[in-house]
Amino acid sequence: MQLKTLEKFVEIAKSKPKKKIAVVAAEDEPVLMAIKEAMEQGIAEPILVGNFSKIRNIAQNINFDITNIEILDEPNPVKSAKISVELIRNGKAQILMKGLISTADYLRAILDKETGLRKGDLLSHIGFFETPNYHKLIAITDAAQNIAPDLQEKISILTNSIELYNRLGIANPKIAIITAVETVNPKMPATIDAALLTMMNRRGQIKNCIIDGPLALDNAISSDAAHHKGIISDVAGDADLLFMPDIEAGNVAYKCMTYFGNSTVAAIILGAAVPVVLTSRADNEKSKLMSIALAASF
Numbered sequence: 001m002q003l004k005t006l007e008k009f010v011e012i013a014k015s016k017p018k019k020k021i022a023v024v025a026a027e028d029e030p031v032l033m034a035i036k037e038a039m040e041q042g043i044a045e046p047i048l049v050g051n052f053s054k055i056r057n058i059a060q061n062i063n064f065d066i067t068n069i070e071i072l073d074e075p076n077p078v079k080s081a082k083i084s085v086e087l088i089r090n091g092k093a094q095i096l097m098k099g100l101i102s103t104a105d106y107l108r109a110i111l112d113k114e115t116g117l118r119k120g121d122l123l124s125h126i127g128f129f130e131t132p133n134y135h136k137l138i139a140i141t142d143a144a145q146n147i148a149p150d151l152q153e154k155i156s157i158l159t160n161s162i163e164l165y166n167r168l169g170i171a172n173p174k175i176a177i178i179t180a181v182e183t184v185n186p187k188m189p190a191t192i193d194a195a196l197l198t199m200m201n202r203r204g205q206i207k208n209c210i211i212d213g214p215l216a217l218d219n220a221i222s223s224d225a226a227h228h229k230g231i232i233s234d235v236a237g238d239a240d241l242l243f244m245p246d247i248e249a250g251n252v253a254y255k256c257m258t259y260f261g262n263s264t265v266a267a268i269i270l271g272a273a274v275p276v277v278l279t280s281r282a283d284n285e286k287s288k289l290m291s292i293a294l295a296a297s298f
Contacts, residue, residue, distance in 0.1 A: 003136060003137040003168065004135075005137070009293035009294045010043060010290075012168065012169075012293075013041075013044075013297045014042060016298075018044060019044055019296050020047060021038070021044045021292065021296075022085075022097070023097045025051075025101040026055050027050045028099040029061070029062065030285050031288060032055070032064055033064075034288035035048075035097075035292070036064040037289045041289075044296050045069075047069075047071075047084075047093055048071045049072045049080045050073075050075070050080050051073070051074075051075040077100065078105050081101060082109050084109075085110060085112075088117060088273065088274050089115070089117070089273075095274055095276075095277065096275075096276045097295075098277060117276070118273070122153055122156035122157065123146075124141055124271055125142045125143055125144035125146075126160070126164065126270055127140050127143060127265045128265065128290075128294065129261070129263040130263060130264045131257060131262065133261055133262075136240070138239065138242065140241075140244060140250055141243055142157050142247065142250050143247065143253065144251065144278065145247075147246065149246070151193050151197075155197070157243070158175065158197065160271045161241055162206075162207075163270075165209070167298055170240065172209055172210050173241055174212075174238055174240045174241070175210065175235065175240065176219075176235050176239040176241070177214055178214075178243060178245065179213065179245055181214060182215050190245035194214035212236065215236060219237075223236065223237025265283065266287065266291045266294040268294055
């Protein structure tokens with residue numbers, strides 16, 4: 001099976017029990033528009049935590065009937081995040097979503113050692129892109145969470161991503177470990193990590209996927225480029241996931257896909273007790289909706 005469009009996440013989410021989504025600082029128009037659509041699609045039911053009067057005004061502006069929606073009035077975004085996390089911990093919601101709150105404050109509530117949503121794993125970010133320039137969805141990790149992961153942290157990020165793909169019905173996702181070149185260079189540590197991760201996969205230490213690297217970006221997504229360079233690989237030209245060496249490469253690639261690649265993205269944080277929706281303020285309504293659908297596909 002291949003994931004060809006983001007609408008597949010909606011299809012998967014609809015096949016599963018509807019989940020409750022706690023929205024932090026919900027007084028945000030694009031977020032409420034996405035929540036409205038998610039309800040109409042039947043993939044999630046919200047609990048809105050935030051400034052009630054602002055939520056009501058926005059809802060009126062977008063023709064969103066919130067009469068039967070649970071709303072917890074909390075104008076302070078930091079307190080809103082704590083309340084939303086508590087809803088998750090108490091089993092009243094199964095997805096967390098960011099509204100009009102800074103990413104730092106949002107993540108701080110999630111990572112709190114006493115009251116947060118840690119489950120012992122490293123948190124990592126993944127974004128799935130639907131682009132006219134590729135034959136299926138392609139994902140990028142990690143563009144927003146881990147700055148400069150070491151080898152063990154890279155294994156954790158891979159584990160998060162592989163688990164997600166397997167839950168989505170992809171038994172062996174093809175993962176390209178991206179570096180600047182496709183050969184091992186002792187002066188470029190990322191290429192050494194790439195080779196180690198590839199060998200760990202081949203020896204069965206990292207399972208339920210196919211890993212190859214180091215691969216430059218062109219080799220990972222273009223079979224012609226791989227053929228021209230004499231690369232024989234099950235991943236080259238057909239990657240499902242681009243695994244980036246650090247946050248700077250990941251973030252640049254992510255934004256290039258969005259702005260130059262005319263892509264729509266669905267993005268979440270993995271590794272917490274529940275799926276965490278973390279979209280950019282620049283993401284459009286469809287991206288936010290598809291991120292909700294992705295989270296609801298677990």
